[in-house]
Amino acid sequence: MRYVSTVNPKPVRAKVWTTPSSSTSCARTRRWTPASAVALILRAVGGLTTRQIAAAYLVPEATMAQRISRAKRTVSGVRFNQVGDLGTVLRVLYLVFNEGYSGDVDLAAEAIRLTRQLVGKTRDEEAAGLLALMLLHHARRPARTAPDGSLVPLADQDRGRWNTHLIVEGVDVLQSALARDRLGEYQAQAAIAALHADARTAEETDWVQIVEWYDEVVRLTDSPVARLNRAVAVGEADGPRAGLAALDGLDRTLPRHTAVLAYLHERDGDPVTAARLYAEAAPLASSLPERDHLTRQAARLNAQLRGRG
Template sequence: MTGTGVTSVDETLLRALVPTVIGVLVRRGAPFAAAEDAVQEALVKALTSWPDDPPAHPRAWLVTVAWRSFIDASRSEGARRDRELRLELEPEPGAVSDADDTLQLYFLCAHPKLTSSSAVALTLRAVGGLTTRQIARAYLVPEATMAQRISRAKRTIADTRLTEPGDPATVLRVLYLVFNEGYSGDLDLAAEAIRLTRQLASVSADEEVAGLLALMLLHHARRPARRLPDGTLVPLAEQDRSLWDTALIAEGVDLLQGALARDRLGEFQAQAAIAALHADASRVEETDWVQIVEWYDELVRLTDSPIAKLNRAVAVGEADGPRAGLAQLDELDPALPRHTAALAHLHERAGDRRVAAALYAQAAGLASNTAERDHLMRQAARLGQSAGLA
């Protein structure tokens, strides 16, 4: 970009403008679903026309093109005169209102009426500015399937006003789900979740928004060490910590400290505090497991989450010895995700190699993705050989 013009197609700029443009159309009277469709059409036109004819005011250009697209789509529904009259009364390009509807769109897309998967997909479309094809590839599903999911979501909230209050916890949960989808497909959902959460943090002073962004940054900082060049998963304890992104860690810690200073603790702040303690250890042996257990105590108090209790049991096994951790695991439901893998890890720490090998093999059969399954199978094979089981 030079000045306010665009010299080439900047997809990051386009995505950043999407919430504002949808908000303008909704304020003018367009239903959310129709506004979102019109903006997607405008984005396609921008990708083809901007390289040769960059607009002086990108946002105003998108508003004008999207509104005209909406007008064209509305004609068959008997709304031509009213819509065209509104168009004639609109100010010239460049004079579009600076109102930021990003926060309202987050609430709308994360509406409690929607399932988690639908809310995530709609957020990526309406706030993230991604195409249906990109989202489908990221989730490894056919484009038609994702299109149906998004269409159902838009129909579900068709009568919901942009100004209706939403649930902040639902918004954060959707962003957390996007982040946890990881790095499948040709779209990095973790990076996309960070971008969206930064956008939300810019319009919200909520401590949990800062806590979630800190959590994402602290986890994302470990990404360069998380896999070997051949794709092999590297567990936290074995990662080359010199590869961790210290700038992201510093930013995450700073965000967390600012949020904690307000003394309104939430679950994402507690999770970020745990991640920060891991990041603070230059070697795995320096990890402050006692403090980590204390933060898990806070997290369990806040959420009563079975997963938090499982992770706490593993931390207890590191802080107080594997037998103490196994005693904690015995109190939890064996059907919990990764329960068997945690059991295997603690039995190995306790010296029960044969038991651990069998449990690792069992956990591999329960793994939710190929990388995790292969890692657990390698652990089972390693212990099986050392215990003379091969």
């Protein structure tokens, strides 16, 4: 299970970053979608071919070509000379990184490259926060999947396989951003990732501080996904009952809600409920590795229960 907050993709509004040169020239246009923003940025700024972008997003090349030319039409006739909404740019880069965790074209590396350029140009704290967040997550990538493709939860990862260079750089970037005292959601999320990276073993994780940072993320974003992740952290810091209480009032149809509920019930010593909830959560998963992981969790608990009975 991934504990680090992912913010729900929202339609990107009205402003477009066009080039990393100058100070983020942006365009005020009509509403357009994250998919088209992502595609256009990868094509125009990232320099990827349409075929590569199509392969990365598993759509036919003709579809991606249309998406890109629609995005171009949307921004055509707009003058790119005003300083724009950097937040939109960061959101798009965040989307690219998040979706780029697998696939033939390494979109995660591409997102890091672009964010690094942006940090060099703007000295913006949140851009630095996003770069730190990406570096710290990227550092864990070699340990996130087993050779057979199955997911390895954070607590079970071989921390020796984390990339320490990326962690050092990520922590460095984050610390200098935090020192400027203009906190935003990416810095707060990066702080959580840094606290995980900082623990030599899962047991040494500073969950109390992680909960405090989740409080910040919730305050800054008011995102239900952040609340869900916070509940997991509360479960580790103050015990599963407290975690379950923190889930109270959250929409049960949130992605991963049932999986988190299962996890907390297992920690609370109720394997029967946990097994049922894991089995319920599996077909609701958003990816095949996640579905298989949850099925395996249910199977593990049921096997234990049979052994006991």
